[in-house]
Amino acid sequence: MNSKILHLTPSSRLLPNFWQSIVQSHLENAEELKAWLEINLDEQLHFTEHLLLITNRRLVYFCPDKTHADIPNVSVYEYAYQPDLKLLQHDHAGVYRLELFEHNLRIASWCYTLTSDTSSARFIKQFEQQCTSFITGKPVPAEATEPCPKCRYPLTAEQDECPQCSSEIDTPPSTWTLFRLWRFAKPYQWQLLAGFLLMLASTAATLVPPYLTIPLMDKVLIPYQNGVPIDTDLVALLLGGLLGSALLAWSLGWSKTYILALVSERIGADLRTITYDHLLKLSLEYFGGKRTGDLMARIGSESDRICVFLSLHLLDFATDVLMIIMTAAILVSINPELALVTLLPLPFIAWMIHIVRDKLRTGFEKIDRVWSEVSNVLADTIPGIRVVKAFAQEARESSRFREANQHNLAVNDRINKIWSLFSPSVTLLTEIGLLLVWAFGIWQISKDEISVGILTAFLAYISRFYTRLDSMSRIVSVTQKAASGAKRIFDILDHVSSVPEPSNPVHLDKVSGKIEIRSAGFRYGNRTVIKDLNLTIEPGEMIGLVGHSGSGKSTLVNLMCRFYDVSTGSISLDGVNIRSLPISEYRRNIGLVLQEPFLFFGSIAENIAYGKPDATRAEIIAAARAAHAHEFILRLPHGYDSLVGERGHGLSGGERQRISIARALLIDPRILILDEATASVDTETEKEIQKALDNLVHGRTTIAIAHRLSTLHKANRLVVMDQGQIVEIGNHDELMASEGAYYRLYQAQARNVDTDLDDVISNETIANKEASA
Amino acid sequence: MATINPNKDFTLARNPTGQLQFTDSDGIVFDNVYLVRAFPISAPDEGLSIISKEGHELAWISNLVDMPIQLKELIEAELAQREFMPEILRINQVSSFATPSMWDVWTNKGSTQLILKAEDQIWRLKNNRILITDKNGVNFMINNIEQLDKHSRKLLDRFL
Secondary structure, three states: OOOOEOOOOHHHOOOOHHHHHHHHHHOOOOOEEEEEEEEEEOOOOOEEEEEEEEEOOEEEEEEEEOOOOOOOEEEEEEEEOOOOEEEEEEEEOOEEEEEEEEOOEEEEEEEEEOOOOOOHHHHHHHHHHHHHHHHHOOOOOOOOOOEOOOOOOEOOOOOOOOHHHHOOOOOOOOOOHHHHHHHHHHHHHHHHHHHHHHHHHHHHHHOHHHHHHHHHHHHHHHHHHOOOOOOHHHHHHHHHHHHHHHHHHHHHHHHHHHHHHHHHHHHHHHHHHHHHHHHHHOOHHHHHHOOHHHHHHHHHHHHHHHHHHHHHHHHHHHHHHHHHHHHHHHHHHHOHHHHHHHHOHHHHHHHHHHHHHHHHHHHHHHHHHHHHHHHHHHHHHOOOHHHHHHOOOHHHHHHHHHHHHHHHHHHHHHHHHHHHHHHHHHHHHHHHHHHHHHHHHHHHHHOOOOOHHHHHHHHHHHHHHHHHHHHHHHHHHHHHHHHHHHHHHHHHHHOOOOOOOOOOOOOOOOOOOOEEEEEEEEEEOOEEEEEEEEEEEOOOOEEEEEEOOOOOHHHHHHHHOOOOOOOEEEEEEOOEEHHHOOHHHHHOOEEEEOOOOOOOOEEHHHHHHHHOOOOOHHHHHHHHHHOOOHHHHHHOOOHHHOEEOOOOOOOOHHHHHHHHHHHHHHOOOOEEEEEOOOOOOOHHHHHHHHHHHHHHHOOOEEEEEOOOHHHHOOOOEEEEEEOOEEEEEEOHHHHHHHOOHHHHHHHHHHHOOOOOOOHHHHHHHHHHHHHHO | OOOOOHHHHOEEEEOOOOOEEEEOOOOOEEEEEEEEEOOOOOOOOEEEEEEOOOOOEEEEEEEHHHOOHHHHHHHHHHHHHHOOOOEEEEEEEEOOOOOOEEEEEEEEOEEEEEEEOOHHHEEEOOOOOEEEEOOOOOEEEEOOHHHOOHHHHHHHHOOO
8 A cells, every 4th residue: 555645734735737746656655745845946047847845754856857858857866854954045136045954064955936935934944843853753743723835824724725825816907908897887877778779869860861862862953953843842841851850860969978978977987986995905015116106197197088988989989880880771771782882991991990900009008108107207306306406406307307208209209100191091091982982873873773862862971971980990099098098097906905805804802912923924026024033922012123224123013014914924913813804993903103204184183183083172182182292283373273284394303293193192002003203303302202102102012113222211022133033032131131133233322322223224214304305 | 445456355265065255354254155246237247245144245346357267257156146137038928918917938047937017017227128027026137129039029018
């Protein structure tokens, strides 16, 4: 009996088919596969497909020889577990490297890029566990919950799909973007139907007059030329019919345009609000990667363009199509042969439209992108105008703008070349078509197959018909413009928040504020910012996060706020993973005070009550008092009703900070996060703020980041971070006694009391501030 | 940092574990040092820094060309091991013109797939060069758009 176990352990569940049989044939009896990692780079960093396995006995490396494609000739290297075997991992610029050491001698190394979001940190842990258990003979300690085989994210019994792995959706949106607008049109389907019926009727009404030219010609004018007196009754009837159909077409056309324009405006408005709502739900990661100008253009002008398209161009187009179909039917019913000749140029025109369509579409997409480039220059420069002026770089910014504009021009020029050729060509084809009808009609008349009246009617129809074709050709460009606009909007709508709402939310009644971080890891782009971090924060405890800039403090705080989700591991509040809590419910428990307080346009009272709009005036004042903001607010001309601008003009940095502290106090959070709350103010103001903060901290779980270590004197524990990992934990005295990283930081600061820890950071902060001021 | 005479001011060698070992002018040995280009894209050979594993600069090489041949080879071998920026030679196929889009590409490092998260992950550099950062943070380079074949250029054009 073969006792190799390939399927029982969770780790092997997802082993690709290609490897299944190869691995199977190389495992020994009673050997269990524990974990695997795809190695997709060879030593020269060329892309390949190799595999690294961890079993309960050894580390196995499979390296197939690709020269014989049919029978993969696999080279296998194995490393049996022994003491002194160590696996280390580091990464640089997206390439991960695993190195195997034996007695401090590197015996093997493997490189790979993150293709399948495999967590190698966990892989190493597995290796260490298996290795230790093999040597000592003790079984590997069982994990509390069964983790996801890929990323080791702990799964509960009822979850069979890992929310972490499956949340990353890489499927692109479909190209039939405009049809997706139906989702927004659906609520108005009855109005749309009414509009469509009206359109049908009004188009039919416009087709009556040419038809009336047949009797007018054949029964009135031609007999008159032949000496028959004019039948005034018939003429009156026919002219009345012409007037009547014109009036009917007018009223029907008016009502259909009105109804459909009404509906399309509403669709446009819905599109805008839904997109904006969706945008607000996206994680910070999305906003970090996008530029403000671009997002504003998408929600503002793109949705407007779609709206115009729906209310104007699409409507016209539908009318035209209807008209063509109806005209064709009428023509065929009058005289099939002549109708055939008349309709002959149609396929040519359709073909031309098709040819140009592709070129124009890409072109218009390009124009859009160039356009957002132009607005991005504006969005960059206007907020940073102080820096621009201070460094006297107006000319450079102006040339940057001119360059973007030039690019815009160049792209437009290229498109216009095709575009300008388009309409005249359609006109030319129209003329040729008319010529054909004339020629064929005269020939038919000479054969007595049709009357003069029929030819006139045909010519009347066809001239309408072809002018419509000309305007229909315009639909190509507007449709493409609208489609590219719709695409850009759906790009936002299709973007799945990387911080998803839980499908089965758990509700916490009373939050005590215990935070557990278990082997958390986080990557930002190709940089690993947090590595395998473990930390437990007790309810009511104050933690001071200390470390150089770039050590991952702010990232850790962002992870705790769930602005981002951890790449690996988990963060839980009161024992519940924060991923399974509804986001807004979770964040309600967090008060955040940032280094750069942001005040919205509105009164001070509104700003304080931002997190709790229904707060009473008494509550607002109590919060302001506790934040030591009450007195300076009263000194303002309109007290709590004073208006503050976007960046709180007229208030000093310390005053704005105290307003933001009051804002955090008002929601009475269980968890408080202070991200450099006092870094941007002078020492005097800092003392004021510190007093306010002491009120705030009382009885809450607090995580404070500070550069000036002196501001952390109340912290129960100090956590010293370096390169995404915790290097020391302890209170001030303990850490000073151990003379480690904290000791060095403290010494550095004691030497240079006035300057910040990292000159680099403070310089950066100043630059940033200048940019935003 | 002042100009450096490598033979006198420092030595660089491989230790038995395969790591780079740096010895400064005072004979202090640093293990597991690494090399960083200051301008990896705009001027790869100008400005190289030797960084200790704690992240402090140990030496500055202002131009690789001036280095003795042996040291230069060692540095280049080490950088080749560290640097990973496949150059795209051909774009075979893209899954869609809307992002995220999966690209099938041939690079000088073999054929692979990359996932473009958004159009702004494509950077236009000077001289028709293009830098593409994929979802996992791997950088792909296109050295000259003009030199790509027509098919690839057409596909790429849709994203620019």
